[in-house]
Amino acid sequence: MVNYSDPEDHPELGDQRRRATADSAAQRMARIRERNASLTGTVAIEAAREVALRQLDARARSRAELHTAITSRGFSSDVADDVLERLERVGLVDDRAFAAMFVKDRFSLGGKAGRALAADLAKRGVALELINEALSEISHEDEQARARQLVDAKKRSVLSRGLDGAERDKAFRRLTGMLARKGYAAHVCVSVVGAALNEWSRESDDDI
DSSP states (O other): OOOOOOTTTSHHHHHHHHHHHHHHHHHHHHHHHHHHHTOOHHHHHHHHHHHHHHHHHHSOOOHHHHHHHHHTTTOOHHHHHHHHHHHHHTTSOOHHHHHHHHHHHIIIIIOOOHHHHHHHHHHTTOOHHHHHHHHTTSOHHHHHHHHHHHHHTTHHHHHHHOOSTHHHHHHHHHHHHHHHHTTOOHHHHHHHHHHHHHHHHHHHHHHO
Protein backbone atom coordinates (compact mmCIF):
# COMPACT_ATOMS: atom_id res chain seq x y z
CA MET A 1 0.00 0.00 0.00
CA VAL A 2 1.27 3.48 -0.89
CA ASN A 3 1.57 5.66 2.18
CA TYR A 4 0.72 9.21 1.06
CA SER A 5 1.86 12.11 3.22
CA ASP A 6 0.32 15.49 2.55
CA PRO A 7 2.89 18.32 2.61
CA GLU A 8 0.39 20.41 4.57
CA ASP A 9 0.45 17.80 7.35
CA HIS A 10 4.20 17.39 7.03
CA PRO A 11 5.57 20.71 5.74
CA GLU A 12 9.13 19.42 5.99
CA LEU A 13 8.31 16.98 3.17
CA GLY A 14 7.13 19.82 0.96
CA ASP A 15 10.37 21.65 1.64
CA GLN A 16 12.35 18.55 0.76
CA ARG A 17 10.49 18.13 -2.50
CA ARG A 18 10.99 21.77 -3.42
CA ARG A 19 14.68 21.49 -2.66
CA ALA A 20 14.93 18.30 -4.72
CA THR A 21 13.19 20.02 -7.65
CA ALA A 22 15.49 23.03 -7.38
CA ASP A 23 18.53 20.76 -7.15
CA SER A 24 17.37 18.82 -10.19
CA ALA A 25 16.89 22.03 -12.20
CA ALA A 26 20.34 23.27 -11.17
CA GLN A 27 21.86 19.92 -12.07
CA ARG A 28 20.17 19.92 -15.47
CA MET A 29 21.43 23.45 -16.18
CA ALA A 30 24.93 22.44 -15.11
CA ARG A 31 24.84 19.52 -17.54
CA ILE A 32 23.57 21.81 -20.32
CA ARG A 33 26.37 24.31 -19.67
CA GLU A 34 28.97 21.56 -19.63
CA ARG A 35 27.66 20.09 -22.88
CA ASN A 36 27.51 23.48 -24.62
CA ALA A 37 30.99 24.41 -23.44
CA SER A 38 32.33 21.30 -25.15
CA LEU A 39 30.87 22.24 -28.54
CA THR A 40 33.11 23.80 -31.16
CA GLY A 41 32.95 25.33 -34.62
CA THR A 42 29.72 25.33 -36.59
CA VAL A 43 27.98 23.07 -34.09
CA ALA A 44 28.56 25.58 -31.28
CA ILE A 45 27.43 28.49 -33.46
CA GLU A 46 24.21 26.73 -34.48
CA ALA A 47 23.39 25.68 -30.92
CA ALA A 48 24.02 29.19 -29.56
CA ARG A 49 21.99 30.66 -32.41
CA GLU A 50 19.07 28.44 -31.38
CA VAL A 51 19.30 29.85 -27.85
CA ALA A 52 19.12 33.40 -29.19
CA LEU A 53 16.20 32.66 -31.48
CA ARG A 54 14.22 31.04 -28.68
CA GLN A 55 14.81 34.15 -26.59
CA LEU A 56 13.60 36.37 -29.41
CA ASP A 57 10.53 34.19 -29.90
CA ALA A 58 9.47 35.03 -26.35
CA ARG A 59 9.98 38.82 -26.65
CA ALA A 60 12.23 41.45 -28.15
CA ARG A 61 15.60 41.63 -26.43
CA SER A 62 18.69 43.80 -26.48
CA ARG A 63 22.05 42.56 -27.68
CA ALA A 64 23.36 42.47 -24.12
CA GLU A 65 20.40 40.39 -22.93
CA LEU A 66 20.97 37.87 -25.70
CA HIS A 67 24.69 37.77 -24.98
CA THR A 68 23.97 36.94 -21.34
CA ALA A 69 21.40 34.31 -22.31
CA ILE A 70 23.93 32.56 -24.56
CA THR A 71 26.93 32.67 -22.23
CA SER A 72 24.83 31.64 -19.21
CA ARG A 73 24.21 28.37 -21.05
CA GLY A 74 27.89 27.57 -21.28
CA PHE A 75 28.88 29.09 -24.61
CA SER A 76 31.95 31.28 -24.78
CA SER A 77 31.72 35.06 -25.20
CA ASP A 78 33.36 34.70 -28.61
CA VAL A 79 30.64 32.31 -29.78
CA ALA A 80 27.98 34.68 -28.46
CA ASP A 81 29.53 37.63 -30.27
CA ASP A 82 29.75 35.63 -33.51
CA VAL A 83 26.08 34.63 -33.32
CA LEU A 84 24.90 38.12 -32.46
CA GLU A 85 26.90 39.72 -35.25
CA ARG A 86 25.23 37.35 -37.70
CA LEU A 87 21.79 38.16 -36.30
CA GLU A 88 22.54 41.89 -36.46
CA ARG A 89 23.41 41.58 -40.14
CA VAL A 90 19.96 40.16 -40.92
CA GLY A 91 18.16 42.65 -38.67
CA LEU A 92 17.08 40.26 -35.91
CA VAL A 93 19.21 42.09 -33.34
CA ASP A 94 19.00 45.90 -33.42
CA ASP A 95 19.42 47.87 -30.20
CA ARG A 96 18.26 51.11 -31.83
CA ALA A 97 14.96 49.55 -32.91
CA PHE A 98 14.67 47.72 -29.59
CA ALA A 99 15.08 50.93 -27.58
CA ALA A 100 12.58 52.82 -29.73
CA MET A 101 9.96 50.09 -29.40
CA PHE A 102 10.62 49.68 -25.67
CA VAL A 103 10.14 53.39 -25.00
CA LYS A 104 7.01 53.59 -27.12
CA ASP A 105 5.38 50.59 -25.47
CA ARG A 106 6.28 51.40 -21.87
CA PHE A 107 5.25 55.03 -22.30
CA SER A 108 1.89 54.34 -23.92
CA LEU A 109 0.93 51.28 -21.88
CA GLY A 110 2.47 51.83 -18.46
CA GLY A 111 3.00 55.57 -18.50
CA LYS A 112 6.71 55.37 -17.76
CA ALA A 113 8.88 58.26 -18.88
CA GLY A 114 12.28 59.90 -18.58
CA ARG A 115 14.49 58.51 -15.85
CA ALA A 116 12.46 55.33 -15.36
CA LEU A 117 12.69 54.37 -19.03
CA ALA A 118 16.38 55.25 -19.16
CA ALA A 119 17.06 53.06 -16.12
CA ASP A 120 15.11 50.14 -17.59
CA LEU A 121 17.03 50.31 -20.86
CA ALA A 122 20.37 50.70 -19.09
CA LYS A 123 19.65 47.51 -17.14
CA ARG A 124 19.21 45.79 -20.49
CA GLY A 125 22.62 46.95 -21.64
CA VAL A 126 21.48 49.52 -24.19
CA ALA A 127 24.02 52.26 -24.94
CA LEU A 128 23.33 55.71 -23.49
CA GLU A 129 23.37 57.27 -26.95
CA LEU A 130 20.57 54.98 -28.12
CA ILE A 131 18.62 55.52 -24.90
CA ASN A 132 18.70 59.30 -25.35
CA GLU A 133 17.77 58.93 -29.00
CA ALA A 134 14.72 56.81 -28.13
CA LEU A 135 13.63 59.16 -25.34
CA SER A 136 13.87 62.15 -27.67
CA GLU A 137 10.91 60.75 -29.60
CA ILE A 138 8.63 61.62 -26.67
CA SER A 139 7.76 65.30 -26.94
CA HIS A 140 7.24 67.54 -23.93
CA GLU A 141 3.57 67.85 -24.90
CA ASP A 142 3.16 64.08 -25.09
CA GLU A 143 4.79 63.69 -21.68
CA GLN A 144 2.54 66.33 -20.12
CA ALA A 145 -0.55 64.71 -21.63
CA ARG A 146 0.41 61.21 -20.47
CA ALA A 147 1.18 62.46 -16.97
CA ARG A 148 -2.24 64.09 -16.83
CA GLN A 149 -3.89 60.83 -17.90
CA LEU A 150 -2.16 59.05 -15.02
CA VAL A 151 -3.27 61.72 -12.57
CA ASP A 152 -6.85 61.74 -13.87
CA ALA A 153 -7.03 57.97 -13.29
CA LYS A 154 -6.72 58.75 -9.56
CA LYS A 155 -9.38 61.46 -9.55
CA ARG A 156 -12.19 59.45 -7.94
CA SER A 157 -9.91 58.22 -5.17
CA VAL A 158 -8.65 61.73 -4.45
CA LEU A 159 -12.09 63.33 -4.45
CA SER A 160 -13.43 60.65 -2.11
CA ARG A 161 -11.08 62.04 0.55
CA GLY A 162 -11.88 65.66 -0.21
CA LEU A 163 -9.60 68.51 -1.22
CA ASP A 164 -9.67 70.66 1.88
CA GLY A 165 -6.50 71.69 3.69
CA ALA A 166 -4.38 68.72 4.73
CA GLU A 167 -6.13 66.34 2.32
CA ARG A 168 -5.12 68.47 -0.63
CA ASP A 169 -1.50 68.44 0.57
CA LYS A 170 -1.63 64.66 0.94
CA ALA A 171 -3.12 64.28 -2.52
CA PHE A 172 -0.42 66.52 -3.97
CA ARG A 173 2.34 64.43 -2.38
CA ARG A 174 0.78 61.12 -3.43
CA LEU A 175 0.23 62.16 -7.03
CA THR A 176 3.59 63.85 -7.54
CA GLY A 177 5.25 60.82 -5.94
CA MET A 178 3.43 58.50 -8.32
CA LEU A 179 4.60 60.48 -11.35
CA ALA A 180 8.15 60.76 -10.03
CA ARG A 181 8.36 56.98 -9.60
CA LYS A 182 7.34 56.61 -13.23
CA GLY A 183 10.22 58.84 -14.27
CA TYR A 184 8.62 62.25 -14.85
CA ALA A 185 10.73 65.30 -14.14
CA ALA A 186 9.95 67.34 -11.02
CA HIS A 187 8.61 70.33 -12.95
CA VAL A 188 6.21 68.08 -14.88
CA CYS A 189 4.99 66.45 -11.66
CA VAL A 190 4.35 69.76 -9.96
CA SER A 191 2.67 71.50 -12.90
CA VAL A 192 0.43 68.59 -13.90
CA VAL A 193 -0.69 67.71 -10.39
CA GLY A 194 -1.18 71.35 -9.41
CA ALA A 195 -3.33 72.02 -12.47
CA ALA A 196 -5.41 68.88 -11.88
CA LEU A 197 -6.07 69.66 -8.23
CA ASN A 198 -7.06 73.24 -9.07
CA GLU A 199 -9.54 72.02 -11.69
CA TRP A 200 -11.01 69.40 -9.38
CA SER A 201 -11.39 71.99 -6.60
CA ARG A 202 -13.30 74.32 -8.93
CA GLU A 203 -15.52 71.45 -10.06
CA SER A 204 -16.26 70.57 -6.41
CA ASP A 205 -17.12 74.19 -5.62
CA ASP A 206 -19.46 74.36 -8.63
CA ASP A 207 -21.30 71.27 -7.39
CA ILE A 208 -22.08 72.83 -4.05
